[in-house]
Amino acid sequence: MSVTPCGFLRTPEKGLARLHWADTGWAVDGRPPDVAALRPLRGLEIEWPAAEVPVDGLLRLAAAGVPLTAERAEPWVPAGLAALVTDRAWLDHAPDGTARSLADLRREEHSVRLRRLAHPALTPKVSIVMSTKRPGFVGAALAQMERQLGVEAEVLLGLHGVAFEEVRAAVEGCSLSVTWVEAAESTPFGEVLNQAAALAGGDYVAKWDDDDWYGPRHLSDLVMALSYAGADVVGTTAEFFYLEPLKATIRRTTFASGAGYPSEVWADHVAGGTILVSRSNFQEIGGFPGLSRAVDLEFLKAAQKAGARTYRTHGLGYVLRRGLSDQHTWQLPLAHFVKVAANQWRGFRPSLLMDAA
Template sequence: MSVTPCGFTRTPEQGLARLRWADGGWAVEGPGREEQELHALRGLEVEWPAEQVPLGGLLRLAAAGIPLTAESAAPWVPAELAALLTDRDWLGHAADGTPRSLADLRREEHSVRLRRLAHPTGRPKISIVMSTKRPGMVGAALARMERQRDVEAEVLLGLHGVAFEQVRAAVEGCSLPVAWVEAEASVPFGEVLNRAAAQASGDYLAKWDDDDWYGPRHLADLFMALSYAGADVVGTTAEFFYLEPLRATIRRTTFASGASYPSEVWADHIAGGTIMLPLPKFQEIGGFPGLPRAVDLEFLKAAQQAGARIYRTHGLGYVLRRGLSDEHTWQLPLAHFLKVAANQWRGFRPSLLMEAA
């Protein structure tokens, strides 16, 4: 397992500290701190030495999720890293304690961008499996899959009580390979997913929900987390919700009980629409349970019973759509989401990492 951002803290308790080159290595100014203690900082301000020095220690901190910044970059710093370090827009947001505050979110977005640079990955072959009862959603869902970067993707479409003719135009207009199966509406949801997943040819299987939004690096970020954590199953937090009847976006960082709901942790709960794992592990677990509801929950239980380790990464590239409770397999009233909201904004206001998906 490589360096990971496990333990990332959304709301820092301390301000910026200085990061300097001293005695042949990068060191944080002040009393000696363990790497995990640095998560309590808002970030580290880099001070460059006059001479060129190795960047490995600095990149290790970026890989650990520590936000790094610099007023300028030394001429020998690679351009991509220099651009990230000198992008200080995130520092312009003050934590004012209001539901509309963006300070913590912008800081975490900056951290994720640095992680991506510090954890380079290849282009994995990923089979995206999606079951739908809503033909009108298929075109938009396929378009979001097409936007995925740094992966080689194929689509496995389960048409649940939907005839192929209803989605033919969307499927034939998709630039990705699409395999599809038709199933009667009476077939359990989990079984439809399994019939679609049986056609997978990728190395990894990723579950996708037809009505949610996914940022263009959603799959690449999942693969990055799977790689650095050494996990068997990975997924994101269910953190951002767009409440359609209210035309509002909320972000939750706690459970309804008030317990913390962190990212970058080993966990038994991940967002069902973001489950990803190696295809052989999926087959070893036995596929999705053939149930009409609670498929994700029961799959994760089965994964744990099979000894799989589950890792929850950041949820900034994923937004769940919520309408009236009877429209979703996960049935909770809108009042529940307002209760758990740490942030609330009018309109569709996802993370910047969604790139206005």
């Protein structure tokens, strides 16, 4: 298994430590880097040696999600790495213990950018499966799919009680390959997804919700996590929510019980709108359960029973929309999301990774 960010801590307990060259390799305060021991640190401040040295050790730390920073970079440092480690904007935000603090979020964004640099780039074909009862949401959803970077995407659209004529303009205006099926409104949600997924030709099947927001590297980050973790199923945290009636964005890092809700862990729960699985594993699991509700939860249970391992990666490229509870298959009152919020901001305030490539 490759070096991974598994075990990344959102909130560091200590400050920066010194990363320097010690004759035979990179060292942290005189000792070889131990990723597990580095997790509580805010990051590592690089001190460059005078002569050129290998950067493999730095890339391993980047692959592990350890935040790296430097005031400058030597000319021999690869351009991509140099640009990232000298971008110190994330350090401008000091933790202040308030619900509006951005310190932990900016640090994690920096970590994700380093992971992307360090892990080999793949360009797989991904079959995006989306069921909708809301024709008015289809255009925006397809536009977000078109923005996906690092993958070759095809769209499999399940029209759930919706006639194709209602979405024709959006579909024909999309640059991606879009295949659709029409299902009666009485058809269970999971069955509509399966009818669409049966047409998949990609290496991976990815579930997509019509009313949520996805960053441009959402799919490529999922494929990256599946690869470095060696997982069978991958998804993100359900971490960012936009509460439309309150016009507020919240970020949760715990469950309602108070238990931690970390990313970069093996888990039995991921955000349903972010499930990604290889097409062969999807078929072995038996597809989505033909239910009207709890389709994601039951799919993950079926995956576990089939012996599949599920990994939960970061959720910075995903925002769930929440209106009144009766508008969603996952029915919880808005007060629940306010209660579990570790951070809360006015307006639509997603992670910077929602826009940055």
